[in-house]
Amino acid sequence: MNAFLTIIILLLAMITILLHYTRSQTQQLLKQKQALQLLEAKFKNEHGQAERVLQDQLQFMESLLQAIPNPIFYKDPQGRYLGCNPAFEEATGYRRGDIIGKTALELWPLEYAKVYHEKDLERLRRPGIHSYEITERYADGSDHHLLVHQATYTNATD
Numbered sequence: 001m002n003a004f005l006t007i008i009i010l011l012l013a014m015i016t017i018l019l020h021y022t023r024s025q026t027q028q029l030l031k032q033k034q035a036l037q038l039l040e041a042k043f044k045n046e047h048g049q050a051e052r053v054l055q056d057q058l059q060f061m062e063s064l065l066q067a068i069p070n071p072i073f074y075k076d077p078q079g080r081y082l083g084c085n086p087a088f089e090e091a092t093g094y095r096r097g098d099i100i101g102k103t104a105l106e107l108w109p110l111e112y113a114k115v116y117h118e119k120d121l122e123r124l125r126r127p128g129i130h131s132y133e134i135t136e137r138y139a140d141g142s143d144h145h146l147l148v149h150q151a152t153y154t155n156a157t158d
Helices: 002-067 086-092 110-125
Strands: 073-075 081-084 129-137 143-151
């Protein structure tokens, strides 16, 4: 009977130690969970702030582009128009929606389109800021001597 009581006491001692260890581990896990929740909240807050800053910058650039009185457009590396400003729409007689996704060869008379296409290809071969002159007919039928400035843009991830 003494041996039986000793075994029960040892078992109770082991259960007490296991409960203490489990409680300690649970408390550590809860602290880690709380720390992770704080980090997650901080990340979400900082991420939200960064998104707002980027959205503000994008809105500023769009407003600036819309306000510039000179015709401005931008294209992708395949020569497709991605966007333009109202001055470009007015000069060309095309609406933005009619321009986006098309190439110079799809929009302009061949004599102009060839020049634009060649200049685009040259920009891709030799990135940077370049200028050239051209006489072009605007949508209203008037001829304009233009000094065209082009610049290449490389994505930060490229």
